[in-house]
Structure formats: structure tokens, C-alpha cells
Amino acid sequence: MKTTTRDNIVLVANEDSDDLARKVAVAMEVPYTAVLRKQFQDGEVYHAIPGKIAGRDLVIIGSTHDDRALQEVIDLIDGCHYWRADSINVIIPYHGYSTMERAKPGSGEIPKGITRTRQLFRACPDFVGFIDLHSEAILHAHGGNIHTKHIQTDRLIIDKIRAMGNGDLVLVSPDYGRSKWVAGLASRLAMPHTAADKDRFATDRTLVHQVSSVVQDRIAIICDDMIRTGGSIIQTAERCRQAGARDVMIMATHLVLCGKARQQIQAAGIKKIIGADTYPGVVSDDLLDVYSVAPMIAEELIKQLRVV
Incomplete structure (x- = not known):
């Protein structure tokens, strides 16, 4: 060998x-x-x-x-x-x-x-x-x-969430397609989780309908593999707040953030995005908390x- x-x-x-x-x-x-x-x-x-x-x-x-x-x-x-x-x-x-x-x-x-x-x-x-x-x-x-x-990168994501040390966290999948993965993370972290009900009506357009009340009085962490335009993430964040979430943050490996995604996410009241340095040029700042792979x-x- x-x-x-x-x-x-x-x-x-x-x-x-x-x-x-x-x-x-x-x-x-x-x-x-x-x-x-x-x-x-x-x-x-x-x-x-x-x-x-x-x-x-x-x-x-x-x-x-x-x-x-x-x-x-x-x-x-x-x-x-x-x-x-x-x-x-x-x-x-x-x-x-x-x-x-x-x-x-x-x-x-x-x-x-x-x-x-x-x-x-x-x-x-x-x-x-x-x-x-x-x-x-x-x-x-x-x-x-x-x-x-x-x-x-699951173990890096788990380490990052665990380091927050907050018992009021809940993991949220932005759609049912990612829910199995998010459920796996939640199980390893001993945290509750839920999934948003999302429909896609164009190549890059989605509509998020609702999120379970499990987020009520908790800090929701929306978990996905990437953020591009941020459209469905923003809608999911809005539904989390409507369901009673105290605050919302985002966890995604690939921080593409094309066009005005960053400004629109901030305008939606999201103050923290956690992600990796896989996408070129991404560094930590007042919005992004970037860990290295x-x-x-x-x-x-x-x-x-x-x-x-």
C-alpha cells in the first residue's frame, strides 16, 4: 500500500x-x-x-x-x-x-x-x-x-453551535429536503428542531409558508448548505419570528451571498451568519462569523x- x-x-x-x-x-x-x-x-x-x-x-x-x-x-x-x-x-x-x-x-x-x-x-x-x-x-x-x-463539515458545525452554550436554541431546516440532515445535527446536540414548509415556483424563487411553534421563545438557527440570494432564508426567518422565535441566526457552510443578499439579510434583522471559508474571499466581520475548514x-x- x-x-x-x-x-x-x-x-x-x-x-x-x-x-x-x-x-x-x-x-x-x-x-x-x-x-x-x-x-x-x-x-x-x-x-x-x-x-x-x-x-x-x-x-x-x-x-x-x-x-x-x-x-x-x-x-x-x-x-x-x-x-x-x-x-x-x-x-x-x-x-x-x-x-x-x-x-x-x-x-x-x-x-x-x-x-x-x-x-x-x-x-x-x-x-x-x-x-x-x-x-x-x-x-x-x-x-x-x-x-x-x-x-x-458536520462536526465543525456541531462544535460551533455547542460553543454558543445556550439552552434555548432550536435548529430549523429551510425546507423538508434538508430536514433529515438538520434532524441529525439536532440529535447529536440534544436540541429540538423543525422544518419550514417551502414551495419553489421558479428557478431561484421560493415561497415559505409556515414554521412549527417549537421555535417559540427560542433562538432559531436556520441551517443550510449554502446562502446565495438569501430569499428563502429571509422568508424562513420571518416565519420563525411569526411563530414566536426570540431571535434568528443562520448557519450555512458556503457563504456565496450574491448580489444584495447581505444587505437584504441585515435589513431583515438577522445579525449573525455562521459559515465556513469555502467560498473565496469570505472573512469574519460584524455580520459573518467564519470558521476555517x-x-x-x-x-x-x-x-x-x-x-x-
Whole structure:
């Protein structure tokens, strides 16, 4: 069974995941190798990985939140093959398009959650780990020759909630689709939980009808895998207050917060959002309480690579 040593690991990242990758390198106790980049006047981008690659174990950290970031991860994988890396191991902290994992029959829709994941897999990395996926369906978008793993942050979420030390907390799922996961968290925390009744009437529009009275006189923590526009989260928060919640906060791994989501969430009276540093550029401030997934990624890579 193959093992490796820390001095045989080369850890790189796509540009937008540089900060997180540096934290992972510290947690793994390996050097961080900065990719050399420059853009030519015609828009073409030059990449180079300094140092020896042949025979070494490459680690690539890269969120795929937009087209450029995805292409850069694919370029890094292919480049490592070109220079004869011994193994190529990829961590995708945030995977874009992951909610588009299926298409309606006869619609002509492109299920980009699947098609974009296939683009990654066609570059033939040895291992790909995804953090807190919206759907595990994309894990199987390959021919069986790639080791994939859904890396879940449940223990980090539980530690964060437990540290609040408040007996009046209740966990709330923004819809029934996430209720089983939220119920699992609540069980491990010995806390009550409930789910909002939500209908989707457009691609990015939802209507939240009601929340159980279990939230009455409690602090409701709305738990989800990501916040994008924040629309359903805001509606769920309003229903929690109508059901008697004393206060509302949000817990979500991926803090995308596109457009005016942040301002609208604050305008809705929500004073705290807890989440991870998986989405590029997210840092703690007066609204966001951000914890790092770097130690967890490092732990997973050390196990995957069998570092001795």
C-alpha cells in the first residue's frame, strides 16, 4: 500500500483559493507552492508550477465557483499529468453549479452540476474531495476510475453551535429536503428542531409558508448548505419570528451571498451568519462569523495520501 512523506507533497491552488490553501499547507506542515501566473494582452493565461513535479504527490485546492476558476483547476490537473506527477489529489471547497444536478424531461436543460463535474473527472485526477455538496449525485459522474469523497463539515458545525452554550436554541431546516440532515445535527446536540414548509415556483424563487411553534421563545438557527440570494432564508426567518422565535441566526457552510443578499439579510434583522471559508474571499466581520475548514481538509489529505 502506497505511502508518502511530507517532503514529497506539492500543494498548489487556483488563484481564488490561495488563502485557504495556505492555511491547509500550515495545517499539513508542508510548504505552499505558489503557481506562477500572467495574462497576455490577448487574454491567454500562462501558468507554471515551480519546482520538481515528477514522481511527487500533488495536492490542488480549488473552488470552482465560476468558469475561470473551474478551468484553472482543470489546467492544473492536466499540467501535473504533463510533468508526470505520481498522484494528483484535488479538494473542491465550493463546487459551482452543484444545485443543477438534474434536468426536467424534454426541457433541453443542461444539468451543469453533472456536466461540469465530468469536465473535472475527464482530466483524470486520482482523488477528488468535495466539501458539503448540495447533492451527492455528482460524485458518480465518472467511469469508476476516480476516488471521490463527500467531505462533510458536520462536526465543525456541531462544535460551533455547542460553543454558543445556550439552552434555548432550536435548529430549523429551510425546507423538508434538508430536514433529515438538520434532524441529525439536532440529535447529536440534544436540541429540538423543525422544518419550514417551502414551495419553489421558479428557478431561484421560493415561497415559505409556515414554521412549527417549537421555535417559540427560542433562538432559531436556520441551517443550510449554502446562502446565495438569501430569499428563502429571509422568508424562513420571518416565519420563525411569526411563530414566536426570540431571535434568528443562520448557519450555512458556503457563504456565496450574491448580489444584495447581505444587505437584504441585515435589513431583515438577522445579525449573525455562521459559515465556513469555502467560498473565496469570505472573512469574519460584524455580520459573518467564519470558521476555517483548513484543519479538516489537512486531516483528510493526510489520511488519503497515507502520510508517514
